[in-house]
Amino acid sequence: MSEQGPNVILRTSPHLRVSPPVHVIMRNVVWALLPVCAFSIYQFGISVLGLIVTCVASCILTEHVICRLSGRDSAVKDWSAVITGILLALCLPPGFPYWMAAVAGFVGIGVGKMFFGGLGFNVMNPALVGRAFAQASFTVPITTWVPSMVPDRFTQFIPSSITLPFLKPNSVTEWLGQVAPDGFTGATPLAVMKFDHVQSIPTMDLFVGTSAGSAGETSALLILLCGLYLVFRKMMDWRITASILLTAGGISGILYMVNPAVYPDPLFTLCTGGLMLGAVFMATDMVASPVTPLGVWIYGALIGTITVVIRFWGGLNEGVMYAILLGNAFSPLIAMITQPRIYGARKAKGAA
């Protein structure tokens, strides 16, 4: 009589887990960005909704068309173009004209990514390439800020958003007079700090995020929480974020102790501008950051330092974008000098 054994499959070690495929990671980053988008829409109204839709559409369309033109399969399904679009929208001012945002998305994806062969070969973060291009081309609209929590923000667009393509953006002065009769200075907390050395808004408000600024960078708290989700899913390198925040906070802490009259306190540095958004979602771009264990700390420290240097001594009041682009440029070199030693291998004699 033959015995019927239980249906058990035996496998020998090692037991490896398959790491999640690219599109799953990318989709999770999109989930993590959605709360930030939602808060931004709540804060600035339908103009930001339109901005996000425009950027995402422009990025997806560019990616799709270029894939077609170069005879490849469309890479839209890996969700990375969606992330680029959302990040780009979140780091633009809320009233940024839609046609300019579409141009920035086109440049970011076309020049920043597809030109080099698509996802995996982009040397810099595509969203930031797009934004740097916009900053160089459209200097006035990209520094025009509007107040948050305007009463009829869900029924009315900011006038400058809806500008016909290739035209000068509509003036927001009249609209500002209606929505903010008390007078809105048009300056972000960072600009006020830079030029007047006064902190205009309590740090707690900056942390929760009710101030003027780019669409999605006002709430440091929300961005941190969304980042934590990705860290727990092991889809983001927390060391890069930690390194950037520690360096930027540390340097401004030292400067604050030396001269509190001129330099802001470290919490102000951490909660203002795009630092949190950049440190959590942009600098951690998997392709454009180094992969060695020591390298990511150096990379983060470099970004943190350049950010603070540009903010305190540069001509601009915000430097996170340039700091990350420069960090991306440095990352092959950082990866090269921090190659870990192969276990058991000795340094070759005479090797340069």
Next chain:
Amino acid sequence: MQPDSLTFIFLNAFLINNFVLAMFLGICPFLGVSGKIKTAWNMGLAVIFVMLVSSMCAYGINAILVKYDLEFLRLISYIAVIASAVQLVEMTIKKFSPALFRTLGIFLPLITTNCAILGLALFQTNRSYDFLQCLAFSVGAGAGFTLALVLMAGLREKLELADVPDVSMGAALSLMLGGMLSLAFMGFAGLGG
């Protein structure tokens, strides 16, 4: 920061008005020798050296030309004197330090007639720097050139195995990378001003 302090002159030439990425001088070696980090680094050292030599030469010639009221000969005499001075130095190095010659050797004659070198000489004359300021300016410009070259080489080595589309192969890729680096360097505008 004082605009005529040595630190500011150095930083200005090194980052803010980087010869390659902000003033677009010396693009030819920037594109030509940025394929490998090692060669880029050696080229950078050679450029620092040549800039230092040419800055000193230009300072001397200018003093002589001004004395004899011959400023209109500035351009041609700069080129001639700088090129021959570098050739002389090259021969000396070859004789006394073959190791150093092998490192810098091929690159030295390549860059003596480059626009970045002539640009350096003309700028320092225009801004009427004194001798120490000239030295700070030339070392800063050379270091900035090296930085740009090495960054570019790192990115190009990274992209060596990339699946680049046909349209963007070769010079197009390098030029686009250079443009993106230049965009990133715009962040330094106005630093210390």
